[in-house]
Amino acid sequence: MRSNKLGWMLLAPTLVILGLFGVVPFIYVLWVSFHQWNPFAANPEMIANGADNFRQLVFDTGFLSSLSVTLAFVFFAVTSELILGYALAQAFMKDFPGKAFFRTIHTLPLIMAPIIVGSIWKLMTTPSIGIIPDLLDSWFGYDLNIGQSAVAAFVTTVVMDIWHWTPLVTLSLIAALVALPADPFEQAQIDGASKRQIFWHITLPMIRPAIVATVFIRLMDALRVVDEVLMLTGGGPGSATRYIGVHIFREVFPRTNYGYGSAVSVVVLYITILVCWLLYVGLIAPRNNKA
Amino acid sequence: MSIGYRISASALALGLAASAAFAQTDDFWRQAGAQFEGVTLHGVTESTPPSNYIKDVLAPQFTELTGINVEIETTSWDQMYDKAIKDMEAGTGIYDMVYIEQDIIYSYLSRDFLVNISQALADKPELKAPNFDEANFTTFADYFRDEDGGLYGIPMEAFIKLYLYRTDLFADPEVQAAFKEQFGRDLAPAKTHEEYTQIAEFFTKLGQDRGEDLWGTTAQAHTGHPASWYEYVESVAPTFGVYNWGINAENNFAATVENGGSMNSPEAKEALRWWLHLRDIAPPESSASTWSETATTFAAGRVAQGLIYGENAAWIASDENQSRVVGNVGVALPPVAEGVMEAAESGEGYIGYYDGGAFGIPVSSQNQDAAVLFAQFIAQPEVQAQWAVAAPRITVSSTYDAPEVQELNTSLGGYFDLLRDQGKLFAGAPPFPFHAQLREAISPIFYQILTGDIEPDAGLDQMAAKTEEELTALGYRK
Numbered sequence A: 001m002r003s004n005k006l007g008w009m010l011l012a013p014t015l016v017i018l019g020l021f022g023v024v025p026f027i028y029v030l031w032v033s034f035h036q037w038n039p040f041a042a043n044p045e046m047i048a049n050g051a052d053n054f055r056q057l058v059f060d061t062g063f064l065s066s067l068s069v070t071l072a073f074v075f076f077a078v079t080s081e082l083i084l085g086y087a088l089a090q091a092f093m094k095d096f097p098g099k100a101f102f103r104t105i106h107t108l109p110l111i112m113a114p115i116i117v118g119s120i121w122k123l124m125t126t127p128s129i130g131i132i133p134d135l136l137d138s139w140f141g142y143d144l145n146i147g148q149s150a151v152a153a154f155v156t157t158v159v160m161d162i163w164h165w166t167p168l169v170t171l172s173l174i175a176a177l178v179a180l181p182a183d184p185f186e187q188a189q190i191d192g193a194s195k196r197q198i199f200w201h202i203t204l205p206m207i208r209p210a211i212v213a214t215v216f217i218r219l220m221d222a223l224r225v226v227d228e229v230l231m232l233t234g235g236g237p238g239s240a241t242r243y244i245g246v247h248i249f250r251e252v253f254p255r256t257n258y259g260y261g262s263a264v265s266v267v268v269l270y271i272t273i274l275v276c277w278l279l280y281v282g283l284i285a286p287r288n289n290k291a
Numbered sequence B: 001m002s003i004g005y006r007i008s009a010s011a012l013a014l015g016l017a018a019s020a021a022f023a024q025t026d027d028f029w030r031q032a033g034a035q036f037e038g039v040t041l042h043g044v045t046e047s048t049p050p051s052n053y054i055k056d057v058l059a060p061q062f063t064e065l066t067g068i069n070v071e072i073e074t075t076s077w078d079q080m081y082d083k084a085i086k087d088m089e090a091g092t093g094i095y096d097m098v099y100i101e102q103d104i105i106y107s108y109l110s111r112d113f114l115v116n117i118s119q120a121l122a123d124k125p126e127l128k129a130p131n132f133d134e135a136n137f138t139t140f141a142d143y144f145r146d147e148d149g150g151l152y153g154i155p156m157e158a159f160i161k162l163y164l165y166r167t168d169l170f171a172d173p174e175v176q177a178a179f180k181e182q183f184g185r186d187l188a189p190a191k192t193h194e195e196y197t198q199i200a201e202f203f204t205k206l207g208q209d210r211g212e213d214l215w216g217t218t219a220q221a222h223t224g225h226p227a228s229w230y231e232y233v234e235s236v237a238p239t240f241g242v243y244n245w246g247i248n249a250e251n252n253f254a255a256t257v258e259n260g261g262s263m264n265s266p267e268a269k270e271a272l273r274w275w276l277h278l279r280d281i282a283p284p285e286s287s288a289s290t291w292s293e294t295a296t297t298f299a300a301g302r303v304a305q306g307l308i309y310g311e312n313a314a315w316i317a318s319d320e321n322q323s324r325v326v327g328n329v330g331v332a333l334p335p336v337a338e339g340v341m342e343a344a345e346s347g348e349g350y351i352g353y354y355d356g357g358a359f360g361i362p363v364s365s366q367n368q369d370a371a372v373l374f375a376q377f378i379a380q381p382e383v384q385a386q387w388a389v390a391a392p393r394i395t396v397s398s399t400y401d402a403p404e405v406q407e408l409n410t411s412l413g414g415y416f417d418l419l420r421d422q423g424k425l426f427a428g429a430p431p432f433p434f435h436a437q438l439r440e441a442i443s444p445i446f447y448q449i450l451t452g453d454i455e456p457d458a459g460l461d462q463m464a465a466k467t468e469e470e471l472t473a474l475g476y477r478k
Helices: A002-032 A052-058 A061-093 A099-111 A114-125 A131-140 A150-178 A183-190 A195-223 A227-232 A244-252 A258-283 A285-290 B003-034 B049-066 B077-090 B102-110 B117-123 B139-144 B173-183 B193-210 B226-240 B266-280 B284-288 B291-299 B310-318 B340-345 B368-377 B381-390 B397-401 B403-411 B415-425 B435-451 B456-473
Strands: B040-046 B069-075 B097-101 B154-166 B305-309 B329-332 B354-360
Touching: A002 A258, A052 A258, A061 A099, A061 A150, A061 A195, A061 A244, A099 A150, A114 A131, A114 A150, A114 A227, A150 A195, A150 A227, A183 A195, A195 A258, A227 A244, A244 A258, B003 B049, B003 B368, B040 B049, B040 B077, B040 B354, B040 B368, B049 B069, B049 B154, B049 B310, B049 B368, B049 B381, B069 B077, B077 B097, B097 B102, B097 B368, B102 B139, B102 B354, B102 B435, B117 B368, B139 B154, B139 B354, B139 B415, B154 B310, B154 B415, B173 B193, B193 B266, B193 B305, B226 B266, B226 B305, B226 B340, B226 B435, B266 B435, B266 B456, B284 B291, B291 B305, B291 B310, B305 B310, B310 B329, B310 B403, B310 B415, B329 B415, B340 B415, B381 B397, B381 B403, B397 B403, B403 B415, B435 B456
Parallel strands: B040 B069, B040 B097
Antiparallel strands: B097 B354, B154 B305, B154 B329, B154 B354
16 A cells, blocks of 8 residues: 555656646647637637537548648658668668768767758758759759659658658667577577578567557657658648648648647547557557467 | 038037937936836747847847846747747737737737737836837838727838849840840830730740850749748739739628629739749749748849849848849839739729838737837837848838938849838738638648649639638638
């Protein structure tokens, strides 16, 4: 009983902070989402409107388009980061000259604020000024204009995200690979397993918890991407890169459409939880069931 | 008594009188500030040259005289509004002064966010500085008054968006001869849209022929930033006679032609098609250009002409560290359609955007009286000339005649003369309390027009319909 009290006392600061900065704002947003509220409307007061906001967003082409490009962005960005991150982690597991230097350089994007990443990529991709359009034109005769081409803008935002976040995946997987015991690998080699067999049947299952954790983190981050995309494309051209975070930002801040923006936020939170749950069901649950 | 002696004596007398006046005002600031000693005023504003001058020069001077500390936060346009609106909406009182861009004043007034400075000074005459007089301001101050004449913001910057052109290119005999041969007229700043198009096409082709990075015009045509929307509604459409974004406030905020608006009128459609053509022959970076980038494009010597915000005119024309066209910048009025100039001169229309902003005091401020002092401090005629030289803005009429301003006016190709004499032809944003709300609702359609996903005429029809729908949802259209 005494230790129980002590436990709660030690937990209390965390619970208070979590409650103040996590639970209370969430409840507030949930409450606002059931209201019509725009402080610059003719009637600036909050007016309860039941589930109207949620009903409205089902038919909102802007929201649906935003959601679909976001899911595409998440898929391409996170998948690429996972594959590239694993390849880099394997590379850094081996010794080669300048390894420490390259490992440091490769983690530099991680320490940059997203807004700075967006600025850098804007400078690098602006037609006539940026180095990337210049090189693509010189080497391949390709005219990169992310202000005009929806595909180019989408791909550029994915590449920017990969550049920014692959190091996180690499570091997580390096940590997992370093911690692997040598015995199973030696045993497999003695038994004559090929590299592919070792990868599929030993390495991958053993680092799966690290992969899942990393994918969870990246998935949630990618779903709420705002700053760097806002800086790079503003959500354009048209609505090609108006990802859901950018959509919510525009609804809530410049448009001050607090009620509807809150409803969109709640739905996006639900979608995030749903996607993570699907991932859990797909990757973790079967393994637990087998056990 | 010789003339020289009389002039010297007069100068001495004037100098002494001025010194006495300065001493008197200095005394006022010291005495008025004494009661607020230790107070720190917090302001938030957009990071622009005029705001930076307040932060770096005027605020320290004010602190030295009054003992009142001033912390000015300069940030991006979006962040500035985000912070100011959140603070005033919640009534937290973090900020004692906020920047009010001309187009948002109506939203702020509709929410009673701001202190009526005229009333505050009438209620507490002991706070009124001897050299503060609302009559000192240019007519731009009228944008910050309510219908009773109360002043809600101290104007601190004012510009017109004007037509800049390269005097070196326009005066080049070889270029002039080629232009005359092609069009049968002299090369001169355009007065009509057709002339402007001809000049733009001519220089874009000249750049191609010569293999130079030269184009005929700027275009503020970002495909995902409101700057493009603003260029169209504030700088292009009015020159075709489409005013107030094409919304008829007197007719139930109608936007569609069928309901009495003009957002999708034939003139509006012609304006949009004209501008889109210019965008197509502008430098490739135009699709990523906001108001800042068009200025940079002009300063880099990449265009022969363009519509540029006046706040950039000074550094483009005079700062060799930032501009390659120093000494080669001319200013003119934008080209207009037939009848538009006459409408502007009679006060029934306008030919472009009169941009600017003011410092206002939120009613949520905990230090309103000290803020009123600071507001008057930055409005003093004595500080205006140096401020205008550092950032080409004029909000107090007497500033035009200051010798240093006259000197700068010459190097700017007569920009200040244009502002003083022709400023009346330009207008600020329409008095709508729903600027950002409406813009965000319809700009996605506008961006799709820019990317070619929607035809311009159909796009304007959609925008007009969406405008009425949005204004109905906001409760302004019945």
